[in-house]
Amino acid sequence: MPDGATPFVLDVKDLKTVFRTRGGEVHAVNDVSFTLKPGELLGVVGESGSGKSVTMMSLIRLLPMPPAEIRGGQVMFEGEDLARVPEDAMRAIRGARIGMVFQDPMTSLNPVFSVGYQIMEPLRRHMGMSKRAAALRAVELMELVGINDAKRRLDDYPHQFSGGMRQRVMIAIALACDPKVLIADEPTTALDVTIQAQILELIKDLRQKLGMAIVWITHDLGVIAGIADRVMVMYGGQVVEQAPVRELFANPQHPYTRMLLETVPRITGERSEKLRVIQGQPPILSKAPESCAFRARCPQAFDRCAAQNPARYDVGADHDAACFWDFKTGAARDV
Amino acid sequence: MLTYTIRRLILAIPTLLFISFIIFLIVKLSPSDPTAGLPLTIPPEVREQIRQSLGVNDPILIQYFKWLKLMMWDEPLHLIEGWTGWNVAPEGGARIISYQTRSPVMELIVQRMPQTLWVVGTSYIVGILIALPLGIISAYKQYSIFDQVGTFVSMVGFSVPTFFTGVLFIVIFAVNLGWFPSVYNTTHVVTDWDSFIVQLKQIIMPVMVLGLYNASQISRYMRASMLDNLNQDYVRTARAKGLNEKVVVLVHVLRNSMIPVVTVIALNIPAVFGGAIITEQVFKVNGIGQLLIIAIQGGDVPVVQTVSFIFAVLIVLFNLLADVLYGVLDPRIRYD
Numbered sequence: 151m152p153d154g155a156t157p158f159v160l161d162v163k164d165l166k167t168v169f170r171t172r173g174g175e176v177h178a179v180n181d182v183s184f185t186l187k188p189g190e191l192l193g194v195v196g197e198s199g200s201g202k203s204v205t206m207m208s209l210i211r212l213l214p215m216p217p218a219e220i221r222g223g224q225v226m227f228e229g230e231d232l233a234r235v236p237e238d239a240m241r242a243i244r245g246a247r248i249g250m251v252f253q254d255p256m257t258s259l260n261p262v263f264s265v266g267y268q269i270m271e272p273l274r275r276h277m278g279m280s281k282r283a284a285a286l287r288a289v290e291l292m293e294l295v296g297i298n299d300a301k302r303r304l305d306d307y308p309h310q311f312s313g314g315m316r317q318r319v320m321i322a323i324a325l326a327c328d329p330k331v332l333i334a335d336e337p338t339t340a341l342d343v344t345i346q347a348q349i350l351e352l353i354k355d356l357r358q359k360l361g362m363a364i365v366w367i368t369h370d371l372g373v374i375a376g377i378a379d380r381v382m383v384m385y386g387g388q389v390v391e392q393a394p395v396r397e398l399f400a401n402p403q404h405p406y407t408r409m410l411l412e413t414v415p416r417i418t419g420e421r422s423e424k425l426r427v428i429q430g431q432p433p434i435l436s437k438a439p440e441s442c443a444f445r446a447r448c449p450q451a452f453d454r455c456a457a458q459n460p461a462r463y464d465v466g467a468d469h470d471a472a473c474f475w476d477f478k479t480g481a482a483r484d485v
Numbered sequence: 486m487l488t489y490t491i492r493r494l495i496l497a498i499p500t501l502l503f504i505s506f507i508i509f510l511i512v513k514l515s516p517s518d519p520t521a522g523l524p525l526t527i528p529p530e531v532r533e534q535i536r537q538s539l540g541v542n543d544p545i546l547i548q549y550f551k552w553l554k555l556m557m558w559d560e561p562l563h564l565i566e567g568w569t570g571w572n573v574a575p576e577g578g579a580r581i582i583s584y585q586t587r588s589p590v591m592e593l594i595v596q597r598m599p600q601t602l603w604v605v606g607t608s609y610i611v612g613i614l615i616a617l618p619l620g621i622i623s624a625y626k627q628y629s630i631f632d633q634v635g636t637f638v639s640m641v642g643f644s645v646p647t648f649f650t651g652v653l654f655i656v657i658f659a660v661n662l663g664w665f666p667s668v669y670n671t672t673h674v675v676t677d678w679d680s681f682i683v684q685l686k687q688i689i690m691p692v693m694v695l696g697l698y699n700a701s702q703i704s705r706y707m708r709a710s711m712l713d714n715l716n717q718d719y720v721r722t723a724r725a726k727g728l729n730e731k732v733v734v735l736v737h738v739l740r741n742s743m744i745p746v747v748t749v750i751a752l753n754i755p756a757v758f759g760g761a762i763i764t765e766q767v768f769k770v771n772g773i774g775q776l777l778i779i780a781i782q783g784g785d786v787p788v789v790q791t792v793s794f795i796f797a798v799l800i801v802l803f804n805l806l807a808d809v810l811y812g813v814l815d816p817r818i819r820y821d
Contacts, residue, residue: 212721244725250722257719258722260741261741262814263740264816
C-alpha cells in the first residue's frame with residue numbers, strides 16, 4: 151500500500167514481544183494486530199497481565215531491551231514501520247507524534263525539576279523552541295488541561311500538585327507537540343473516582359479540540375463504555391475480541407468478554423448476590439500459544455480448543471472474536 | 486533556607502561546647518605527664534614547678550574554662566590577625582602553648598595545614614572524579630563486565646586499609662620500580678616545569694592511596710543511588726518524551742541520584758582528615774595528622790586537644806553543609 155493511502159494512523163500487524171528472563175522466555179505479546187483510525191478512541195481492556203500495556207509499550211519501543219525483545223511484526227505509523235526504524239528516528243517520534251500518559255502520576259514526574267521545565271522539555275527537543283517560546287507554550291498547555299494560574303505554577307515542583315493535577319501535567323507533556331496518537335496507559339486507575347471523572351471529561355474535551363487518535367488502556371469497563379469508539383479485548387497477549395463499543399457490550403462473542411462483562415457489579419438487582427469473578431489466573435506463556443490461552447477458565451471449552459489456537463473470526467460488522475464457539479448458533483464454529 | 490542555616494549555626498554552638506568539654510576531659514584524664522619528655526637530670530621539685538607554671542595542677546574546670554576562652558576567643562583573633570594583618574589580637578595575651586615546642590599550637594596548625602589540605606584535598610577530588618563516572622556507568626550497565634570488575638575493585642579498595650595499600654604502593658612503585666619517591670617532601674617548591682614534575686611524582690602515591698579509598702566508597706553510593714532511580718517511573722516518562730539516553734541518564738536520573746551522594750561526600754570530608762593521619766604517617770607528610778600523632782606520643786596535651794577540637798568543628802560544619810545541600814538539591818525538602 152503506498153504511503154498516505156492508508157486510512158489508518160496506526161496499523162499494527164502480528165506484533166510479537168518476548169521477555170527473556172533467567173527462568174526462560176515469556177511470550178507477552180503474541181501476534182497482535184489492530185488498527186487505529188485518525189481521531190478514533192480505541193479502548194484496550196483485559197485483566198492485569200493480559201498484555202495490554204506491554205503491547206502498547208512495544209509498539210513505541212519503550213520496554214527495557216533486554217530483557218524485552220520485539221520478535222516480529224509491523225507497526226505502520228505515518229508511512230514508517232516503527233518496529234524497524236533506527237532508535238534515533240523512534241526517539242524523534244516518541245513524545246512528538248506519539249504522546250504517552252502513564253498510570254501513576256505520583257511517580258511519573260521527575261521530583262527535582264519544575265513542572266514547567268518538564269513540559270518544556272519535549273517542546274525544546276522536538277520543536278526546537280527557545281526557552282521563552284517554550285515557556286509561553288507551556289503556560290498555554292497548562293491552561294488547556296485545566297490548571298489554574300498556570301503562569302505562576304510553571305516554576306512549581308511536582309510535589310506541590312495533587313494527584314489529579316499531576317495527571318493533568320502528564321497530559322500536557324503528552325500533548326505538547328500535538329501528537330497524532332495518544333497512548334493512555336490506565337491514566338485514571340491511580341486517581342479517586344471524582345478526579346477520575348474530571349480526567350475523563352478532560353480527555354473527551356481535548357480529543358474534540360485536537361482531534362488526535364487515542365489508545366486507552368484500562369481494566370475498567372465502565373470507563374471504556376463511556377469514552378471509547380471501539381474496544382479491543384486482550385487475553386494472554388492476544389486480541390480475543392474486537393468490536394465497536396455498543397456492539398461489544400450488547401453482543402459479546404468471546405467467552406472471556408462475556409465473563410468480563412458479568413463481573414461488572416451492578417447497583418440494581420439482588421443485594422445478596424456475590425460479586426462475580428472469573429476463576430483462575432491469566433496464563434504466563436513460556437512459548438507461543440498453540441492452543442486457546444483461555445481454555446482452562448472457559449465454560450465453553452471443548453477438545454478443539456486444546457489442539458489449536460483460534461484465529462480471529464469475523465462475527466459481525468467490524469467485529470471479530472478468537473473463539474471456536476459460535477454464540478449465535480450455539481454450536482462449534484464450522485471453520 | 487537562610488533562617489534554617491542561621492538557626493543551625495546557632496544550635497552548633499552548644500554542640501561544640503559540649504564536644505570541647507568531652508575532648509578536654511578525655512585528654513586531660515589520660516595519665517600523661519607534661520614533664521615526662523624532659524631530661525631525667527631535672528630534679529623532681531623543678532618538675533613540680535614546671536607543672537605549676539603550666540597550670541596542670543589547677544582544678545580541672547578552671548583549666549577547661551581557661552582553655553575554652555583561649556580556644557574560642559584569643560586564638561581565632563590571632564588567626565584573623567595572621568591572615569589579614571589587622572591588629573585585633575590581644576597584645577601579649579596568653580596562647581595555647583605546645584608542651585613540646587613551646588610555640589603557640591595555632592601556629593603549628595597553620596604551618597601544617599597546607600600540606601594536609603594539599604594532599605587530602607587533591608586525593609578527595611581525585612576520588613570523586615573517579616567515583617562518579619564509575620558509579621554511573623556501573624549502574625547503567627548493571628551486571629556488565631565493567632560493573633562486575635568495578636564493583637569488585639571498589640569492594641577491595643574499601644576493605645583494604647590505607648596503611649596497607651600505602652606500604653604496598655611504596656614497595657611496588659618506590660622500592661621495586663623506583664618510579665616515585667616514597668617520602669613526600671613538603672619543603673619542595675614548584676618554580677618551573679621540572680620541579681612541577683618532581684611535585685607531581687611525589688604527590689601521586691599518597692593521592693592515589695587516599696583517592697582510591699575514597700573513590701571505592703563514593704562509587705558504591707553512586708551506583709546504588711543510580712540503580713534506585715533508573716527504575717523509577719519518571720525515567721520512563723523522560724524516555725517517552727523522546728529524550729536521548731544521555732539526557733535521560735545524565736540529567737533526569739543523575740540529578741536525583743546526586744542527592745544522597747552529595748550528602749555523603751560532604752559528610753565524609755572531615756573523616757578524610759582523620760583517615761589522612763595514617764596516610765601522612767606512611768608517606769611522611771608533615772601535615773596536621775602527623776602533628777597529632779607526634780603530640781599524642783609526646784603527651785602534648787594542648788596540641789591533642791586543639792587538633793581534636795578542630796576536627797570536631799569540621800564535622801559539625803560539614804554536617805550542616807550536607808543538610809543545606811540536601812535542601813538545595815531536593816525541592817521536596819524546604820526547611821523554612
